[in-house]
């Protein structure tokens with residue numbers, strides 16, 4: 344199936360932090376792929392802005408290297424890369440001073456969409472927003488893009504929102520949660536609201552419980568300083584897992600429009616019950632047995648022998664509304680686990696009565712939505728076990744991998760940043776977090792973290808390469824349930 348590409352209008356994109364890691368790994372390769380697909384027009388301008396001194400030619404070389412290194416084997420021919428590079432420019436800029444701003448003014452084109460991408464630490468957001476405004480760079484058709492972490496708690500998120508609101512309208516602020524740009528995360532909405540099959544059953548009358556797992560095999564890598572002051576709760580649960588929960592649990596929005604979707608997500612967050620201390624398990628990974636050099640423990644990785652920061656969280660969540668009251672949501676995420684996989688399991692209730700008698704066996708339907716890898720869905724359905732030995736039931740998978748269903752060879756799911764950056768340029772905020780949504784998520788998260796701090800809780804150790812701490816199993820076994828396997 345060949346995807347339809349609708350080109351966006353020519354735009355100016357200014358990447359503050361244009362020589363940084365995110366620009367190199369994600370933003371620039373994503374733009375190049377959209378250029379190759381014909382979506383980014385040749386008249387667009389991408390202006391890297393950073394403290395370092397670079398000539399335009401030098402920055403183009405930097406961009407070419409980034410694209411070669413991070414294009415995941417999805418390359419176009421060299422000629423296309425050369426064409427793309429003619430869209431690239433650079434300005435040396437001082438975010439906290441005046442250097443470079445008038446040069447930037449001269450590089451911009453009037454009367455086209457303009458986006459300022461803040462690919463820098465949150466400490467600079469306020470300075471940048473203010474200078475963009477005072478130098479007259481912000482037009483009605485301008486927008487800013489901000490990356491996570493969006494605050495460290497409710498107070499800092501509020502103050503960040505207030506800082507940005509002093510210079511830009513909410514309709515101009517694009518807060519990125521890259522999970523929303525993932526093709527399969529958007530598929531959650533397509534599966535729920537594009538089919539008549541699931542929605543009538545999507546409530547506590549038919550759904551026993553829902554499991555959301557985002558497991559990573561990677562450790563904290565070189566991000567020890569950031570991670571040790573955040574932990575899995577702030578790094579993953581408050582944002583990515585919360586977004587998945589919202590898309591699974593929200594009411595059908597009247598249309599796929601930014602405020603309609605975000606209003607519904609906000610209602611879910613506001614209906615979350617506070618989490619009881621014994622409904623949450625924190626973990627911290629130990630070194631890999633036998634290979635401690637290659638895979639150090641969490642504390643070694645962050646160089647903090649007394650760290651009590653969690654690299655794993657599992658929790659039971661309850662949503663107090665008509666649809667979900669009585670159906671728990673179990674979420675877990677962690678680093679250095681046995682598999683790299685993000686999966687949602689919707690576990691339905693068993694049929695209310697078995698006409699086949701107690702010996703035939705009973706199975707619950709389970710809808711598994713694989714977000715990554717091997718994106719697709721599986722529905723476990725009960726059928727008769729073959730053979731003449733009476734009526735016995737088994738459950739078998741109805742399985743679909745999106746890549747197989749959608750082919751053709753060579754097609755690839757776009758990276759989340761491809762979709763999100765094009766949405767910024769089109770002016771579509773549907774897949775971006777609104778300020779009140781972020782604040783509501785922090786308002787729910789803060790008491791959990793404060794509770795750990797007040798009680799002086801220490802995370803449970805778990806072996807690297809395992810499924811996490813054993814204590815996480817108790818969360819479900821207490822309710823006579825079990826986690827589904829962590830492997831995709």
Ligand code: BG6
Pocket residue numbers: 491559578
């Ligand atoms: C980031 C977190 O937001 O998401 C990382 O800061 C995490 O710690 C990453 O590894 C996971 O993203 P993905 O796309 O690899 O699932």
